Amino acid sequence: MSNMGALPIADVLPELILLGGAVSTLVFALFTPQRVQAWAAALALGSVGATVMATVPLLQGSQRLTFAATYAVDGAALWAKLIILGVTAVTIALSVDWFARDPRHGEYYTLLLLSALGAMLLAGAADLMQITLGVLLSSATGSVLIAYHRRSRRASEAAIKYYLLGALANGAMVYGVVLMFGLAATTTLSGLLAGLDAAHSLPLVAATGLMVVGLAFKMGAVPAHAWVPDAADGAPAPVAAFITTASKVAALIVLARLVMVLPESSVGWRPLIAVIAAATMTLGNVTALWQDDVRRLLGWSAVSQTGYGLMAIVAVGRSDLAIPSLLYFLVAYACANLAAFGVVVELRGEASRQRYTGLAAGHPLLALALVASFLSFVGIPPLAGFAAKLALFGATIDAGYSWLAVVAAINTVVSLFYYARMLGPAYFGPAESEQRQEPLPTFGSWAAVSIAATATALVVFGIWAQPLFAVFRAVRLLPD
Numbered sequence: 001m002s003n004m005g006a007l008p009i010a011d012v013l014p015e016l017i018l019l020g021g022a023v024s025t026l027v028f029a030l031f032t033p034q035r036v037q038a039w040a041a042a043l044a045l046g047s048v049g050a051t052v053m054a055t056v057p058l059l060q061g062s063q064r065l066t067f068a069a070t071y072a073v074d075g076a077a078l079w080a081k082l083i084i085l086g087v088t089a090v091t092i093a094l095s096v097d098w099f100a101r102d103p104r105h106g107e108y109y110t111l112l113l114l115s116a117l118g119a120m121l122l123a124g125a126a127d128l129m130q131i132t133l134g135v136l137l138s139s140a141t142g143s144v145l146i147a148y149h150r151r152s153r154r155a156s157e158a159a160i161k162y163y164l165l166g167a168l169a170n171g172a173m174v175y176g177v178v179l180m181f182g183l184a185a186t187t188t189l190s191g192l193l194a195g196l197d198a199a200h201s202l203p204l205v206a207a208t209g210l211m212v213v214g215l216a217f218k219m220g221a222v223p224a225h226a227w228v229p230d231a232a233d234g235a236p237a238p239v240a241a242f243i244t245t246a247s248k249v250a251a252l253i254v255l256a257r258l259v260m261v262l263p264e265s266s267v268g269w270r271p272l273i274a275v276i277a278a279a280t281m282t283l284g285n286v287t288a289l290w291q292d293d294v295r296r297l298l299g300w301s302a303v304s305q306t307g308y309g310l311m312a313i314v315a316v317g318r319s320d321l322a323i324p325s326l327l328y329f330l331v332a333y334a335c336a337n338l339a340a341f342g343v344v345v346e347l348r349g350e351a352s353r354q355r356y357t358g359l360a361a362g363h364p365l366l367a368l369a370l371v372a373s374f375l376s377f378v379g380i381p382p383l384a385g386f387a388a389k390l391a392l393f394g395a396t397i398d399a400g401y402s403w404l405a406v407v408a409a410i411n412t413v414v415s416l417f418y419y420a421r422m423l424g425p426a427y428f429g430p431a432e433s434e435q436r437q438e439p440l441p442t443f444g445s446w447a448a449v450s451i452a453a454t455a456t457a458l459v460v461f462g463i464w465a466q467p468l469f470a471v472f473r474a475v476r477l478l479p480d
Contacts, residue, residue: 011066011073014055014081015120021047022113029106040106041096044113048089055081063476069188070127072257075475079327080123080253083334087245088116090338093450094238094345097443108148112242115141122218122250126478128177128187131254135173135218138250139166142243146235158234162227166217169224173214179207189478193261201266208267211258212276218251220244221306222279229287232299237349240295241341244302249330252309256316256326257477270399274314278407281307285414289421295351297418298340301377304415305333308408311392315399316477322399324472325391328465332376332384335457340373342451346443353422357429365448367426369455374419376458378412383458387465 009016025043032039055078063074091112099105115138122134143166147159181187183204184195196204217224232240255273262269284304291297312326343366344350360367376385389412396405461468 008066011058012071014051014058015117017054018047018051018113018117018120021050022110022117025113026107026110029104029110032106034103034105037103037105038096038100040109041092044109045089045092047113048085048092048116052082052085055085065126065190065478069190070125070130072124072126072478074477075472076253076256076323076327076477077124079472079475080249080330081120083249083330084116084119084123084246087242087249087334087338088112090342090450090454091238091242093446094241094338094342095236096446098236098238098345098349098447102148104148108145111141111145111148112239115145115242116246119246119250122247123253125254126189126257128180128189128192131258132170132174132177134250134254135170135214138218138247139170142166142247145239145243146231148236148239152234154230154234155236156234158227158230161230165224165227169214169217172210176207176210176214179203179210183207189257189261193478196261196263196266199263199266204262204266205268208262208269209272212255212269212272215251215255215258216276219248219255219306219309220303221310222276222283225280225283225303225306228303229296229299232302233293233295233351237295237341237345240299241338241345244299244341245334245337248302248306248309249334252306252313252326252330256313256323259313259316260478270314270401273310274401274404277307277310277314278404279307280304280310281408281411285411285418288418289414291418292353293351294353294356294422295344295349297353297422298337298344301340301415301418302337304411305337305377307411308389308392309333311396311401311404311408314401314404315395318400319395319398320473321391321395323475323477324469325388325395327472327475328384328468329388329392331461331468332388332458335454335461336373336376336383336385339369339451339454339458342447342454343370343373346447346451348443353425356422357425359426366451367423369451370426371423372455372458374423376462378415378419382462384461384465385458387462387469391469 025040029040059078066073118134118138125131125134143159143163146162147155149155183199184192186195220228259269281304284300288297288300312322315322376383379385379389393405
């Protein structure tokens with residue numbers, strides 16, 4: 001544990017660099033003419049790159065808690081930050097052409113960087129107050145990003161739903177924080193580990209439930225999931241890609257860290273998370289079955305994927321595969337989700353499933369990227385989703401929750417139907433010219449490069465899964 005008097009600034013250097021990048025991007029956007037606002041994207045991308053360069057060396061150091069045990073510089077936090085930064089970089093690339101004609105192009109990147117900063121702070125939180133700060137920062141910026149197209153009714157509706165549901169869930173979480181502080185007389189997670197042992201079970205159960213509701217909102221899990229399909233449909237497509245990915249990464253990591261300090265003898269958190277996981281994946285997959293809007297389909301798919309990620313949380317403390325499987329799942333999910341939304345961005349936001357009929361004839365590479373992302377969601381080798389699903393199933397069974405693995409297997413089969421309902425016509429339906437439709441217009445190279453990078457990563461990470469798992473096995477949560 002670092003000495004607070006020494007002010008270990010190096011431990012939070014990545015966050016400071018990203019904050020500086022956000023401020024610099026804002027200043028640039030305020031004092032430059034509209035014709036050069038697109039350069040704000042380059043400035044934001046450079047800030048993300050500098051943050052990555054400051055984060056990577058920390059992986060070589062000791063895993064520890066810093067700033068009076070309120071912030072974690074452990075493997076889980078650092079890898080989560082790198083995933084979030086990767087998601088942010090791809091989102092910036094997807095945004096360049098999408099927002100090219102928006103007069104507030106530059107300010108958008110400031111909000112994006114601040115939202116990424118909130119997710120990074122949440123991923124490294126080792127204190128209840130720090131968790132609250134991360135949740136609120138990412139939520140406040142998230143609602144503005146979703147509503148960025150001010151004249152869009154769907155964007156406004158999605159933002160209002162996100163804001164109101166977030167206010168309710170975040171308010172519940174703050175009550176949970178207050179209860180836990182009252183029970184343990186500390187807000188640090190390391191202090192809770194000892195302070196909650198003698199706590200009365202009833203208020204502790206209530207506090208745990210309230211905090212789980214708040215984090216469920218951030219990751220898009222039952223019962224606070226309703227914003228996800230609306231945001232996927234109504235928000236600007238690059239924002240939808242970001243907000244359904246980055247916040248999920250941070251929330252799953254901090255939930256894994258939180259449950260480690262809860263006494264199982266007083267709080268049955270493991271069956272609670274298992275039930276939420278089963279309900280989330282089932283609701284997401286079943287509802288996606290009849291979606292004809294591609295963006296809403298991706299939204300419900302994101303909900304179902306949260307359920308799979310929660311399987312790793314159930315196994316925390318009982319299986320050595322829990323944390324490695326969670327981190328690898330987050331890598332696989334991020335690549336697949338960004339690739340799928342990237343196709344939507346490249347097709348200028350086209351959301352009608354019927355318009356994707358014959359896509360392979362007109363845009364074969366985009367159709368191939370869609371196949372890679374969807375099959376990775378299902379868990380088909382050699383894509384990264386296969387190794388992720390295999391590890392999650394192994395961790396869940398190892399933790400003694402075989403019934404949850406069975407539910408997940410059934411849900412995986414169900415998901416095949418709606419993915420096939422999308423991919424079948426794209427490859428075997430009549431071409432666009434035969435439908436007497438205009439060919440689907442596309443954007444420029446920025447989005448195309450992003451799609452190619454994320455789709456290729458699905459194959460590379462799938463083939464080289466073993467080295468990644470070897471690295472992730474050394475990751476610790478709540479180090480001394």
